[in-house]
Amino acid sequence: MITRKPHIIGKPFPLVEAQSKLTGVSCYAGDEPFGPDLLHARILFSKRAHARVRLRGVEQARRLEGVAAVLTGREVNARLGARIEDRTLLAVDEVTYAGQPLAVVAAESPEIAMAALATIQVDYDDLPAVFDVEAALAADAPLVHPDMTAYPGFDQVQAQPERNIAHRVLLQRGDVDAALADAAFVLERTYTAAPLQHAPMETHGGVAQQRERELMLWLHVQAPFLQRQVIARALHIPPQDLRIITQCVGGSFGSKVFVSVEALLAAIARETHGRPVRLHLTREEEFQAIFMTPAMRARVTMGLDDQGRIIAMRAVYDWNVGASVDAFILEMQRIALAGTGPYAIPNTDIQVNAIYTHLLPAAPMRSLSIAQMHWAIEQHVDELAEMAGMSPLLLRQRNLVKGGDQLFSNFIMHANGLESCVLETVRAIGWQPERDQDPSGPVVRGKGLAMGWSPIIVSPHCKSRVTIQCDGDELCSVIVDGVDVGQGYYAFITQLIAFELNLPIEWITVHPTDTGNHEPDWQAIYHNLLWSTGRALLQAVAEMKRQILSYVSEMWEEPMSNLDIVEGEVISYATRRRLSILTLLQEGAGEGEPPVFRATGVYEASEQDDRLENILQSYAATGYAAEVAVNLETGHLTVLQLAGAADVGHAINPEGVKAQLKGGIIQSISLTLLEEMQFENGVPISIDFMSYPIATTADMPQKLHPIVVEIPQSTGPYGARDLSNHVMVGASAAIGNAIYQATGVRIRDLPITAQRLYDALRADS
Amino acid sequence: MKHDISFSINGERVRLTVHSHQTLLEVIRSELELTGAKYGCSTGECGACSVLLDGEVVNSCMVLAPEVDGAEILTVEGLSGDEELHPLQKSFIDHHGVQCGYCAPGMLISAKALLSRTSRPHEEEIREALVGNLCRCGAYADIIKSIQVASRARR
Ligand code: FES
Ligand code: FES
Numbered sequence: 001m002i003t004r005k006p007h008i009i010g011k012p013f014p015l016v017e018a019q020s021k022l023t024g025v026s027c028y029a030g031d032e033p034f035g036p037d038l039l040h041a042r043i044l045f046s047k048r049a050h051a052r053v054r055l056r057g058v059e060q061a062r063r064l065e066g067v068a069a070v071l072t073g074r075e076v077n078a079r080l081g082a083r084i085e086d087r088t089l090l091a092v093d094e095v096t097y098a099g100q101p102l103a104v105v106a107a108e109s110p111e112i113a114m115a116a117l118a119t120i121q122v123d124y125d126d127l128p129a130v131f132d133v134e135a136a137l138a139a140d141a142p143l144v145h146p147d148m149t150a151y152p153g154f155d156q157v158q159a160q161p162e163r164n165i166a167h168r169v170l171l172q173r174g175d176v177d178a179a180l181a182d183a184a185f186v187l188e189r190t191y192t193a194a195p196l197q198h199a200p201m202e203t204h205g206g207v208a209q210q211r212e213r214e215l216m217l218w219l220h221v222q223a224p225f226l227q228r229q230v231i232a233r234a235l236h237i238p239p240q241d242l243r244i245i246t247q248c249v250g251g252s253f254g255s256k257v258f259v260s261v262e263a264l265l266a267a268i269a270r271e272t273h274g275r276p277v278r279l280h281l282t283r284e285e286e287f288q289a290i291f292m293t294p295a296m297r298a299r300v301t302m303g304l305d306d307q308g309r310i311i312a313m314r315a316v317y318d319w320n321v322g323a324s325v326d327a328f329i330l331e332m333q334r335i336a337l338a339g340t341g342p343y344a345i346p347n348t349d350i351q352v353n354a355i356y357t358h359l360l361p362a363a364p365m366r367s368l369s370i371a372q373m374h375w376a377i378e379q380h381v382d383e384l385a386e387m388a389g390m391s392p393l394l395l396r397q398r399n400l401v402k403g404g405d406q407l408f409s410n411f412i413m414h415a416n417g418l419e420s421c422v423l424e425t426v427r428a429i430g431w432q433p434e435r436d437q438d439p440s441g442p443v444v445r446g447k448g449l450a451m452g453w454s455p456i457i458v459s460p461h462c463k464s465r466v467t468i469q470c471d472g473d474e475l476c477s478v479i480v481d482g483v484d485v486g487q488g489y490y491a492f493i494t495q496l497i498a499f500e501l502n503l504p505i506e507w508i509t510v511h512p513t514d515t516g517n518h519e520p521d522w523q524a525i526y527h528n529l530l531w532s533t534g535r536a537l538l539q540a541v542a543e544m545k546r547q548i549l550s551y552v553s554e555m556w557e558e559p560m561s562n563l564d565i566v567e568g569e570v571i572s573y574a575t576r577r578r579l580s581i582l583t584l585l586q587e588g589a590g591e592g593e594p595p596v597f598r599a600t601g602v603y604e605a606s607e608q609d610d611r612l613e614n615i616l617q618s619y620a621a622t623g624y625a626a627e628v629a630v631n632l633e634t635g636h637l638t639v640l641q642l643a644g645a646a647d648v649g650h651a652i653n654p655e656g657v658k659a660q661l662k663g664g665i666i667q668s669i670s671l672t673l674l675e676e677m678q679f680e681n682g683v684p685i686s687i688d689f690m691s692y693p694i695a696t697t698a699d700m701p702q703k704l705h706p707i708v709v710e711i712p713q714s715t716g717p718y719g720a721r722d723l724s725n726h727v728m729v730g731a732s733a734a735i736g737n738a739i740y741q742a743t744g745v746r747i748r749d750l751p752i753t754a755q756r757l758y759d760a761l762r763a764d765s
Numbered sequence: 766m767k768h769d770i771s772f773s774i775n776g777e778r779v780r781l782t783v784h785s786h787q788t789l790l791e792v793i794r795s796e797l798e799l800t801g802a803k804y805g806c807s808t809g810e811c812g813a814c815s816v817l818l819d820g821e822v823v824n825s826c827m828v829l830a831p832e833v834d835g836a837e838i839l840t841v842e843g844l845s846g847d848e849e850l851h852p853l854q855k856s857f858i859d860h861h862g863v864q865c866g867y868c869a870p871g872m873l874i875s876a877k878a879l880l881s882r883t884s885r886p887h888e889e890e891i892r893e894a895l896v897g898n899l900c901r902c903g904a905y906a907d908i909i910k911s912i913q914v915a916s917r918a919r920r
Contacts, residue, residue, distance in 0.1 A: 024801020250867030666903030
């Protein structure tokens with residue numbers, strides 16, 4: 001597909017929308033200008049994990065001066081969910097997690113809304129609860145969703161409600177038991193990772209307004225079409241009467257894909273007689289009531305033969321999804337598809353379980369769950385290498401999946417950059433199998449490596465569509481169905497159109513996504529946007545070019561094959577005539593109105609069922625290598641350098657790719673060393689950036705090495721592959737392996753806090 | 766209790782009546798309708814609400830409005846001239862100092878204060894100056910680079 005020498009493609013390209021964000025423009029939650037008519041919403045969240053509840057004082061709250069509306073589960077008794085409706089819009093009689101909404105208020109000011117909530121008293125009658133996977137799976141455990149079989153969408157999950165198993169995905173091949181019996185070395189270990197918070201800097205919020213039939217929502221979400229569908233279903237509104245316009249998104253990382261408080265905002269706006277309502281959560285509410293990422297427990301067994309080949313692997317990945325699995329279902333398929341790590345193993349048994357507990361609903365975060373799984377696999381491989389007396393690099397190289405390997409009955413591995421990624425990172429930090437110095441002082445150093453792969457999937461029945469309109473008013477305006485959350489999506493679109501149509505970038509305006517531009521049942525792809533939008537976009541620009549050239553060809557009475565677009569002009573290679581497109585659009589050519597060109601491109605995932613290998617599109621490869629320094633006396637850890645490599649197929653915007661990689665490295669350090677969502681009796685006690693620290697500039701490694709590897713993906717636009725969702729995979733394990741090389745102590749639980757490392761060092765000595 | 770205060774913001778004088786419990790951030794956002802200073806935590810931990818108060822960086826969520834009587838305040842809206850972007854803003858665009866962009870106004874304000882103290886800061890000094898500005902996208906490396914490049918171009 002790379003037919004022309006790219007001139008913009010592959011060159012530095014800044015974020016097109018950056019300028020407005022840097023001048024303080026109002027486009028984020030809480031910014032919307034709506035004048036004095038604006039009402040303010042606040043939500044009452046449950047303070048207990050599992051209890052019967054009764055609300056008193058709701059009528060008094062309604063009668064308070066300045067209160068416009070109050071809703072509880074009595075008035076709107078609705079279930080909520082994209083696949084399985086295992087949440088409620090507002091609790092009715094019983095809460096199953098702390099943070100579950102109980103009531104929503106709209107009032108003249110945030111203070112009055114608060115006062116109204118304070119008027120409502122909640123009587124809790126505590127019920128037995130479970131907070132971790134072990135307790136939830138115990139024989140007599142209280143059940144989180146005993147009536148689950150009655151939930152809409154129950155057929156979407158493989159559940160065992162009587163055991164708190166919310167969903168299960170299995171992937172098996174060969175005979176693991178027999179192979180393990182034959183293996184020269186067998187190692188079994190358990191690894192864990194703590195629950196986290198996405199913690200975008202912009203907390204959740206938006207504005208809603210009922211305008212005649214139409215309920216308008218101005219939101220800051222990543223998947224407006226999914227949200228339209230879910231909110232419409234919960235509130236019994238025809239989807240064509242619900243319109244979501246996306247504004248800037250101040251970070252999502254997965255927390256603004258699935259519906260959370262947006263549905264409550266929509267519900268209360270239907271009660272305020274056309275007055276707009278704003279909701280903007282406080283940081284504390286964001287921590288206490290929005291999704292967590294699920295904690296992982298991974299039990300991994302691998303068998304190695306005497307040639308250094310991994311011949312068998314069994315892995316059970318248990319995820320504590322809190323009170324809702326809905327947002328995690330698709331992610332579990334990705335986890336299963338990546339379950340062996342990037343290794344070709346003939347006998348495998350991968351089990352991915354989601355376990356219900358009475359904690360916050362779970363949602364995936366970027367590639368976090370895949371990264372956490374590699375935390376287990378990639379340390380396991382190092383442990384296995386040590387057991388067999390092999391170099392961890394050699395063991396990896398010997399077992400890597402290669403292009404041409406038949407991974408599933410209908411999926412053959414494509415050419416990939418797995419090996420380049422690991423080799424490049426190893427070179428960047430000067431990794432070697434042996435520790436390079438003796439620990440003489442209290443500070444020791446060590447280096448570690450890890451690799452990773454992350455499945456890129458296309459959700460069934462989802463599509464991408466791009467419409468470009470060129471006219472005298474807006475020049476080239478673009479309607480898309482994806483959302484820029486900081487990954488450079490709009491820049492990519494602008495860059496691609498400018499390149500393909502050979503037009504100045506200033507002509508191109510990408511409009512914020514508006515569900516009103518698409519059919520009521522439109523389901524847009526919201527991940528792998530580069531790939532899906534890219535495909536649709538290439539179609540649209542080809543059609544646009546055809547339209548412009550055919551118009552001019554008729555006018556000039558010249559065959560279209562003579563014509564081309566060069567730097568904003570239509571030119572004829574035969575007659576040397578030229579016509580500025582700007583003139584054509586603004587003034588027309590000759591008689592009549594100036595023309596309006598409109599071209600659309602659509603990418604559709606195959607209409608197959610959603611069995612695992614049918615949704616699998618490709619794998620993204622990553623490699624990480626870390627050097628750490630550990631103070632043996634205090635447990636203080638410093639990441640000296642961290643190299644991260646990713647195979648992006650073809651870097652359309654190389655600096656943008658590196659920016660994503662560097663961001664992924666920082667986030668990885670943050671979640672590896674600092675982050676853990678903590679609960680007390682199921683109630684989050686991580687409520688701010690003191691109790692839940694995230695990485696600051698002080699936590700940056702001295703050296704960051706972002707490395708771009710390019711093994712083209714034949715089906716992607718210009719051979720490119722998505723990156724932003726995969727950047728973290730392998731980083732934690734590289735740090736874990738480096739700590740082991742430095743200290744001889746193996747940490748198997750995330751995060752590696754100073755306290756945990758200190759305790760482990762003490763236990764070791 | 767109410768207070769009549771007057772101060773200058775981005776070079777313009779304003780007079781307002783504020784409550785004693787109102788924060789500067791609330792006043793800037795709701796009364797003056799300037800949205801550049803962002804809400805990120807209201808507890809002084811994230812720096813999204815950073816503004817310059819008489820030339821010093823403060824978290825405006827931690828400053829009570831009555832305290833700014835007579836002061837000079839600069840928000841990100843006041844950084845650029847009418848036509849031209851500030852060199853820091855240009856540099857952020859060119860060097861990917863923006864991902865989702867929510868932290869950017871606070872980062873720019875901290876950077877501006879740093880550059881008025883030290884015209885050619887070292888990387889270490891920049892890191893230190895930004896320690897109170899959280900960026901969840903992890904764009905720190907490019908933000909630091911943007912500031913460095915801007916400082917070199919400025920002289
Ligand atoms: S909002 Fe002021 S420091 Fe976070
Ligand atoms: S760019 Fe997103 S928080 Fe900094």
